[in-house]
Amino acid sequence: MTAWLERQIPKMVLAPSFVAVLIFVYGFIGWTAWVSLTRSRLLPKYDLHGFIQYKRLLASPRWDTAMDNLFVFGALFIGISMLLGLLLAILLDQKIRVEGVLRTIYLYPMALSMIVTGTAWKWIMNPGLGLEAMVRSWGFESFSFAWVIDPKMAIYAVVIAGVWQASGFVMALFLAGLRSVDGEIIKAAQVDGIPGWRIYSAIILPSMAPIFLSAFIVLAHLAIKSFDLVIALTGGGPGYATDLPATYMYAMAFSRGDIGQAASSAMVMMAVVFAIVVPYLYSELRAKHD
Amino acid sequence: MDPILNIKNLSKSYGQLEILQEINVAIDRGDFLVLVGPSGCGKSTLLNCIAGLEPISAGSISIDGRDMTHVSPKDRDIAMVFQSYALYPTMTVAKNITFGMKVRGVDTATQARKLDEVARQLQIEPLLNRRPGQLSGGQRQRVAMGRALVRDPKLFLFDEPLSNLDAKLRVSMRSEIKKLHQSLGATMVYVTHDQIEAMTLATKIVVMKGGIVQQIGTPAEIYNHPANLFVADFMGSPAMNLIPARTRRKGQETLIEIARAEGDPMLLAGPDGSDLPQDIILGLRPEDIAEAGFRSGDRVQAAQCRIDLVEPAGADTYVVSQLGGRQVTARLHAETKAQPGAMLELAFDLAKVSYFAPDTGERLN
């Protein structure tokens, strides 16, 4: 009996967390999924009405903007962060004496809250007193930089702040990847007389494919969830020009009192995340079993 | 007297996969049992089952007459030395050794006395305040032994304890373990894949393959009378020569016919009045084939063989010849005049021969 009890201890230790995850992750996803199929407005209703909320979502110009923004923001944020991160990593990989200091500088934004980042960039990009005013004071009177208040450009302002925050992190990932390439392969290539840039392009970068993938996944994940940055930088505005699905969902849930819309938009967000993450997780877990 | 360790009909399986099948082994107090076999044969699993670290699917294990089948490891009165040594990395050597006593609530005076004893015995007194990370492989090995010794258990279990040491250290630790066994008179169960370790240490060997016991016996029995082709091939280095042959009856006599690379088949006298089948495999250890004139005995028979390869190995010289379509190795004295390509008369000691059935692999004589 005691031996049996002893064998159950590990399960009993894991059980509370497992139950919590079951309820608070899977149960809640189920709840949201259910509610997204009802006519819920201010209060949740539980009788199913098919895809009515999703139809409303598709018909909503605001949601349309949010999805467009997600793709523009996502593509630019991921693309630029990757390129910049890779460039920085390669530059730092050239036996620089002050590498440690530079690395610290490039990476510190990652330690900040997106609210702080948004606040700082909102001030820098402030048309009246920020960069615009500064460049004008240098004599370029016609210089204009008012992205944060321009509905067409505001989303690009969010991209700048996002890249500033996350690119250093991509740099750290890539740098670790560059350093983990088998030194003997590089030596062999050097002995073969292959020039340095060819060693990068033909040997080192291809061997880093998994790191590209990881960086992409992380950035995509950040892009889809990014909420704080938009709130702090533009508040979703001007109008709802910089709305993302995350801010749309929040607005529906907490200011518009439209629970059905909030639930269905959250489900779409989850679908997008899983479309990207699940194949990756699957391959990761499978690779571990081999 | 009851056996100190008695394993009856032990089986273990993971779902469909049978890891151990119908194992029956018993040893007496003071025995040194070695479980030997290639990797994946189930020997380590069997040891873990004896320790109670893995549950068994069927059968029973008793230690010193007590049924231990469902008893947890801590109550089995055993100590174990692991392949990786498994020293607790954050504890000093002294703490590592006394941890088991501390857990069991042994008073500190006794702990100190026993630690002192063991440290002296294993000559690790200067290491007591170091951490495992600061020790060499050989030192860690000693500490792991110390942790087992201090417990003074009914059974010592060793899981390939020497396989992480370099060749020289392995040999010296091997003799130390043997000395320890003799001086303590303790009962030990020892797992290894190294047949030389098995031969040198054991009083009793269990040869395993694929979760099935192939043979149980003293080192001499295993070496001289291997129960099947697997044991014959696995135990001994260089391995036993296993030569395909045919039997031929000539009145009362049985003749054994072995094809040679050139010329007529070689004919050897078979055992009298035996009923060997037509196709057999003849097993003869390299040391039982000598240069003619260097081996005497009433069943020694000589034959001319062409030598393909000569390998001097210091104390001995190995020569290789083609017999029955196989490379056959003979162990000659160091000063042999054997030349590759030349003929040499080799003497076969048929008193030592083993016969096996080619289909089942079982021993026939």
Added chain:
Amino acid sequence: MTDFISSTGLPAASRAPSRPAQIALRWLLFTLLGVFALFYLMPLFVMVTTSLKSLEEIRTGSLVAFPREITFEAWRTAWSGACTGIQCEGLRPYFWNSVILAVPAVLISTFLGAANGYVIAQWNFRGANLIFSAMLFGCFIPFQVVLLPMARMLGLMGIAGTIPGLMFAHVIYGIGFTTLFFRNFYVTVPGDLVKAAKVDGAGFFRIFWSIFLPLSLPIFVVTVIWQFTQIWNDFLFGVSFSQAGTQPVTVALNNIVNSTTGVKEYNVDMAAAIIAALPTLLVYVVAGKYFIRGLTAGSVKG
């Protein structure tokens, strides 16, 4: 923070063909690195200098100019006088809210993660890997999908709008990552250690306490830093699950910046932003190595 990656860069010889070209390339390299360093430092510099200027100087001076006259007035206001809506008590109460929230939430989720990781890595039982996968999956969901039911659940539990309620949410949704961290650390510990300790007579908790916890210091630091950064910097849970008076510092900062009453005090905004950022920045400067390890472990492996 200096050597989390050992250098295996290419030797200079293979990089550049001739001496003058080599020197030019080297200069280009340092110029580029310097420009990027300025890009990353600029916002911090602007924040600090702006926070030390008077409003008058902000209106007349340049964004990147050093303050002519240093004043800590904005800091004082940000800490104890700025308006977050109707109240004008500055960031101070919210800063302490965040501290009261983060410390227990970090500790609880870290210990749960340690225990879970220990079980999954070392006491594997049938189904443990499935449970682990289920928890891992939870790390990836966009939290929007649980926001509504969590808000209702906190209400049902009677802790809606309270710091314990927010703490609860952070602990629940932090377990996935903390478990992942510890599990990935503990799987590298040879399983023989548990076996040896079992033979020595130790049980589940004894082995955890005497053998595994003492070796876990590095992963504890990594996990604590990760969780602290996550929880301190969180905005979504803070804004969704708290109410006036229990809000964390990020929410209060956003309220200060976006409050529409009175004159826009940019220097106060910047001082408040720095105050809100200070704890995590400090952690980064002091324990950057562990911070990076958490980031890469949390992303590459997770």
